[in-house]
Amino acid sequence: MLLAAVEYARPTSLADALAALGRSENARALAGGQTLINVMKARAAQPDLLVDLADVAELRGISESSGSLEIGAMTTYSQLMDSSDVFGTRPVLSRVAGEIADVQVRNRGTIGGNVCLSDPTNHFPPLMVSMNASFTIVGPSGERTVNAGEFFQGVYITAVEPGELLTKITIPPAQGDGFAAVTIGKDGTCIVNAAATRNGETRFAIGCVGAVPVTSLDDIDPPSDVHGSAEYRRHLAKILVDRAIAEAGG
Numbered sequence: 001m002l003l004a005a006v007e008y009a010r011p012t013s014l015a016d017a018l019a020a021l022g023r024s025e026n027a028r029a030l031a032g033g034q035t036l037i038n039v040m041k042a043r044a045a046q047p048d049l050l051v052d053l054a055d056v057a058e059l060r061g062i063s064e065s066s067g068s069l070e071i072g073a074m075t076t077y078s079q080l081m082d083s084s085d086v087f088g089t090r091p092v093l094s095r096v097a098g099e100i101a102d103v104q105v106r107n108r109g110t111i112g113g114n115v116c117l118s119d120p121t122n123h124f125p126p127l128m129v130s131m132n133a134s135f136t137i138v139g140p141s142g143e144r145t146v147n148a149g150e151f152f153q154g155v156y157i158t159a160v161e162p163g164e165l166l167t168k169i170t171i172p173p174a175q176g177d178g179f180a181a182v183t184i185g186k187d188g189t190c191i192v193n194a195a196a197t198r199n200g201e202t203r204f205a206i207g208c209v210g211a212v213p214v215t216s217l218d219d220i221d222p223p224s225d226v227h228g229s230a231e232y233r234r235h236l237a238k239i240l241v242d243r244a245i246a247e248a249g250g
């Protein structure tokens with residue numbers, strides 16, 4: 001199905017992007033468009049204004065300092081795969097980026113779009129929680145930082161309010177990470193995934209078993225669907241947490 005008519009803005013600065021978003025209550029940020037455009041074609045979302053973030057330089061770039069990584073929201077999966085800073089400090093991020101879908105999706109899809117979507121089957125939310133990442137959000141009333149544990153609030157719901165933008169993700173140093181998933185076919189949607197990060201103690205988070213990443217195996221109440229029963233997902237969760245922790249060296 002073709003896109004319905006929609007107003008389009010392509011600002012070149014963060015200030016202009018925020019101003020454009022402020023023009024309509026029904027405006028939406030456009031990152032890689034790998035989900036949003038498909039959802040709009042299906043008429044499941046119909047914003048009246050798309051604010052394309054492609055030319056906003058402040059949202060791009062990766063930097064590393066003393067083991068801490070800062071990743072701009074508009075960083076694509078391909079850029080994560082190619083970054084020596086990412087590969088040198090947190091290689092699991094490069095690997096997981098390379099496991100998402102196909103090369104076309106990886107060239108356009110962004111880490112910011114991935115987390116702002118808050119799809120329970122996406123790869124990055126559990127990693128962000130296990131890594132204890134923090135999210136910088138900017139809006140008309142200024143800048144604030146939200147921890148990953150509070151960022152993901154429900155299916156397709158995050159701490160980013162209308163009129164705000166996620167600008168960057170900060171990942172504190174750690175000693176090791178792991179990620180394990182069972183997917184629908186190679187590089188397909190996750191049925192269950194789990195991430196672990198070792199930094200003295202080992203933290204883990206499980207995806208696909210609740211609305212947001214879950215940090216306790218006792219709390220999971222997974223859905224049943226054509227890809228697996230709740231019982232199967234519970235079984236997978238235990239195994240994948242063990243694998244992720246082993247990879248993290250915990």
Ligand SMILES: Cc1cc2nc3c(=O)[nH]c(=O)nc-3n(C[C@H](O)[C@H](O)[C@H](O)COP(=O)(O)OP(=O)(O)OC[C@H]3O[C@@H](n4cnc5c(N)ncnc54)[C@H](O)[C@@H]3O)c2cc1C
Pocket residue numbers: 028029030031032033034035036037053073074100101102105108109110111112113114116117119121122123124160164165166167187188189190
């Ligand atoms: C065939 C296919 C298979 C896929 N398989 C997987 C998979 O297995 N695992 C996986 O994790 N993902 C998968 N994806 C989804 C893909 O990772 C998307 O890239 C991602 O979900 C959204 O990123 P995007 O940059 O395309 O964001 P968009 O689609 O542009 O935006 C998504 C949402 O985030 C909001 N948003 C984006 N950036 C910001 C920002 N900086 N601040 C505030 N709001 C923002 C948008 O307004 C929109 O609501 C797949 C996609 C396709 C097409």
